[in-house]
Amino acid sequence: MSDLNSNRAFKEAVCIDAMRVFDSCSSQDCLEDLTLTFDEESQTVINEAQYIKAKCIEITGCSFVIDPVPFNRGFYTVDVTYSFRAEIEAYETVGEPPEVVYGTATADKRVILFGSDGSTQRFMSNSTAVAALPAPTSGCAACCDNGTLPVAGVSVAPPMCLDADLVIGTGEEPADNTVTVTIGIFAIIQLMRPVPILIPAYDYGVPESDCPTESDTPCELFAKIQFPTSEFFPQGLDSEQNCGCEKKTE
Template sequence: MAENECVPEYDCREYFKEAVCIDAQRVYDSCSDKDCLEDIRVLFPAARQPLVDSATNVRVREVQVITVYIDLQPIPFNKGFYSVDMTFFFDVALDLFGGTGSCPVPVNGVAIFNKKVILYGSEGNVKLFASGCSIDELAPEDCRVLPKATVQVAQPVALSARLCDHPACGCEPYCRIPEGICQRYGGDFDACTPKNTVYVTIGLFTIVQIVRNVQMLIPAYDFCVPEKECVASSDNPCELFRRIDFPTDEFFPPKATDLPGGCR
């Protein structure tokens, strides 16, 4: 920003006190992607599958990311490059319809998507040892300094859903669902016995990065001393209510001319 830029006639070094060395995560490589995940199979626990089997139509309401499992492996004969294998687990909220005029039945299932990218993470042949570790718990391979892969995921866009007869060819291959996700849905998932299957189309925005811990020299201006005092909370609900601003915008919604970029 302009206010943070140094004025030419002044020396920037007059404003910071010292140069300090910090240990920070530097981004060595990154990529962004926009994926349209078409016809991703939705899996349901055994207790919910009869609801899907009796449905005649389906509608997708919302998709959330449960978790992303990341596996980072060096690429042979291409030093410094790594393969980032990602497995996305989505919670898919659906409405099932069983006939004309019937009320929709809400049900949640799990969709799985695998993605792989190749990024540069540089090389390093050092090992890191830190205090506080037990000699019995520390394995030699745990000391190697490797890069770390991170994935940022925006809110997925639920595009469509369709209901299909289960194919007669048998069980479709799918990734094993971790035990923690199975417990969240209250049972195991069975992909081989359903009468009907649900497929969804999801819009996904991701940013994948490879970072390494490096020592960097930066200018230090001062310590970050808090300037705001902590306000003690009160148990009186009316006192808490008085601190809430009156919601004027709820009673008087903004006009088109009040919005940023609106017509003038």
């Protein structure tokens, strides 16, 4: 498909509807001492643990809050909330196999980006309307000065667990132990709006190859898989490293 239509002449200019990125930024954040939340059963395991190790951390979700910046038309604050899920190995005694539990945590990130402005509402037959929210002004103009918010997006690399600590509960009454983790993340945050764009078109992308219809046996499919040579030989320091998700830290 990479060579499809590459040698064909320009045919016409067509208008498409696309999401234009008006502004973006990259971030390298070290989120220190995030407290993990456990369910009741997992919390009991943490309370009995003598030490813990963080085996893996992943991002399970992300939410946004977008607000216009007062007196700076076209700029918006973007509050990004990351949701994390951590796999924790809890050791009750030295030398015994650990018990694996899972905890969750959230972290916030705020940036200011340019997202342009618009005062129209967008209606489509296969979706709901994009609501126009009032701008943060006061007085009689507050009910009239409306603007459609841009769309925020974030691309995040796999998070890295930099540290994990078990904090023993103290006090006269029995207190729960807590687990804190330090997470490193790389992200790119964008503000976008749907816009009509005129682009050159060569032709429709009609596939030039047929889809095979024959069905292979399991052994024939297995024979087509390349032998995983790299899995049998350790990698050196100069080789490509893992994201750190499997690295155990105390």
